[in-house]
Amino acid sequence: MKAETRAQIEALFERYPAKRGALLPAIYLAQAEKGFVDADATRELARLFELAPVEVYEVLSFYNMFYTEPQGRHHVYVCTNVPCSLRGARSLLRGLEAYLGVHAGETTKDGRVTLGHEECLGSCGTAPVLRIDGEYHEDVDFSDARRLVDGLK
Amino acid sequence: MQKEPYVKNYLSEHYGSDSYRTLEGYEDAGGFAGIKKALSLAPEEVTEAVKASGLRGRGGAGFATGLKWSFMPKTSDRMKVIVVNGDESEPGSFKDRMIMERGPFQILEGILIGAWAMGARRTFVYVRGEYKEPIRALEAAVAEMGAKKYLGKACFGKKGFEHDIVIHSGAGAYICGEETGLLESLEGKKGQPRKKPPFPAEYGAFGLPTTVNNVETFAHVPFILEKGVEWFRARGTAKSPGTTLFGVSGHVERPGLFELPLGTPLREILGLAGGMRGGRRLKGVMPGGLSMPVLPPSELDVGMAEELLAPKGSHLGTGGVMVMDETTCMVRVACVTSYFFRDESCGQCTQCREGTGWVHKLCERIEQGRGTAADLALLDDIPSLMEGQTICAFADAAAWPIQGLLKHFRADFEAHIHEKKCPFSESFEL
Numbered sequence: 001m002k003a004e005t006r007a008q009i010e011a012l013f014e015r016y017p018a019k020r021g022a023l024l025p026a027i028y029l030a031q032a033e034k035g036f037v038d039a040d041a042t043r044e045l046a047r048l049f050e051l052a053p054v055e056v057y058e059v060l061s062f063y064n065m066f067y068t069e070p071q072g073r074h075h076v077y078v079c080t081n082v083p084c085s086l087r088g089a090r091s092l093l094r095g096l097e098a099y100l101g102v103h104a105g106e107t108t109k110d111g112r113v114t115l116g117h118e119e120c121l122g123s124c125g126t127a128p129v130l131r132i133d134g135e136y137h138e139d140v141d142f143s144d145a146r147r148l149v150d151g152l153k
Numbered sequence: 154m155q156k157e158p159y160v161k162n163y164l165s166e167h168y169g170s171d172s173y174r175t176l177e178g179y180e181d182a183g184g185f186a187g188i189k190k191a192l193s194l195a196p197e198e199v200t201e202a203v204k205a206s207g208l209r210g211r212g213g214a215g216f217a218t219g220l221k222w223s224f225m226p227k228t229s230d231r232m233k234v235i236v237v238n239g240d241e242s243e244p245g246s247f248k249d250r251m252i253m254e255r256g257p258f259q260i261l262e263g264i265l266i267g268a269w270a271m272g273a274r275r276t277f278v279y280v281r282g283e284y285k286e287p288i289r290a291l292e293a294a295v296a297e298m299g300a301k302k303y304l305g306k307a308c309f310g311k312k313g314f315e316h317d318i319v320i321h322s323g324a325g326a327y328i329c330g331e332e333t334g335l336l337e338s339l340e341g342k343k344g345q346p347r348k349k350p351p352f353p354a355e356y357g358a359f360g361l362p363t364t365v366n367n368v369e370t371f372a373h374v375p376f377i378l379e380k381g382v383e384w385f386r387a388r389g390t391a392k393s394p395g396t397t398l399f400g401v402s403g404h405v406e407r408p409g410l411f412e413l414p415l416g417t418p419l420r421e422i423l424g425l426a427g428g429m430r431g432g433r434r435l436k437g438v439m440p441g442g443l444s445m446p447v448l449p450p451s452e453l454d455v456g457m458a459e460e461l462l463a464p465k466g467s468h469l470g471t472g473g474v475m476v477m478d479e480t481t482c483m484v485r486v487a488c489v490t491s492y493f494f495r496d497e498s499c500g501q502c503t504q505c506r507e508g509t510g511w512v513h514k515l516c517e518r519i520e521q522g523r524g525t526a527a528d529l530a531l532l533d534d535i536p537s538l539m540e541g542q543t544i545c546a547f548a549d550a551a552a553w554p555i556q557g558l559l560k561h562f563r564a565d566f567e568a569h570i571h572e573k574k575c576p577f578s579e580s581f582e583l
Contacts (some may be wrong), residue, residue, distance in 0.1 A: 014233070015319050017234075022339055023342075025321070044485065047560060063326050064325030065283070065325035066325075081244040082244055082245065082403075082489050083245050085485075085489050086475070087402075087408075087581075090581065090583060091582045108362075118283075119244070119493055119497065120242060121250075121283055122281075123155070124244070124247050124408070124410075124473065125155070125409040125444035126155065126156065126408070128409070133271065134283075134285050
């Protein structure tokens, strides 16, 4: 872990009545370095928070937005819950799977895109929705989705 | 940013304006009149006003807000804390996102009114991690209020009134919308709900006395203080006063948000949403998010308030109205629904962890044409063994939609079993 990341994490402690409250924001900071949290970073977080590594790991593994394995350079998620499914999200996901040659949950061979599906993103009035590298793209059809994916380097 | 609501009322009146998201624009539009009024009153008078207004929590359970505030210990040597639930994750619900993006100062003003009433020193606003734009809007709003000395020591120049607000990002887990799951998560742990009692007012975030309210609940509070209890009660029903942002999704011409008084008939809301897409016929409506039982078309005249929906076998929940037309295969709806609850169960209680898995497997088997009459009997049985048996209400939320689908659309399930395939060729793809 970079010294700078460590300093950012330590600066978070005072915002919470107990240091551990800063663990989720700290994991985001650690994850930003490589796109996932490896065993070394897990141990470093454990040391900073005075926890056992497994206590950090159980938090890492509980939340969908934390990754313990290498990810593609870009994340493309399709919401497939009921409101999006009613408006064609699953056809859209099947289309993207075929276009990228991967199943949901996999990364393209060139490491460019990790494709996934997600539960409700709160965009039900503008369904279907894609979440690409954290940003929402709402009310999209397959040609919009393909154009967005083509723009990822 | 989400498109603004189609129908506006007091809450969303200025949601079309970009300047309303800045402190100056909010003040120009009359913002902060509520906190100024509150600070001219004694804290207990503020709680009494919120009690008298009849405001009910907008996060799904509909608990009386003023009553909840009164549970906070009056005297305590421990710091008192407010936690704001912005973890909106209920499928079909997208109103809190709108309020955070377009009316962040309403929420912060409501928090300060609550802080004055309850003597709270710090607030944590827990926003689901996927909501980047709402987090940006709230962080910018907190920074502006801090710079203007509306937060920190002597907020709004009131000596002895100290308050700080921390915006905290979740990390993707539906269960963190459950208030004690949220508290665990805020403490840097897995979001597994706590047994109650002790209730949060006694032992909440970090073991401190805590009140948890939904973001929309706080957004209504400034209006109650500024315009008065009678003004507020003139909207909505006697038991459910005020408006809410109904979110309409699915097979309508014009999905989106509609701010309307509680108690507005479901039929009127669907009309405002442009009616059924492509002129098709309605098959069913989930009126309050995915956790609430579906209603058949014969119930469209029901008013959208908890006391009116409950006798019809459903609930208001978060006011997320999901509309399904005649092409919809209700077994597929059950598959998507049960997958979601299986995926999001925190795994703590056996009835929920095992039950959600069984329900999902049974739904899939029936959808794929491999189901039997015995499977349908099991599907009748398992949800009833889950509800009311667990630490939190998640198992109920997983059981109710399945029970509702079986009650009103049993023929769909039976047709799959008899024909040994899905007979709904025009339904949405699974």
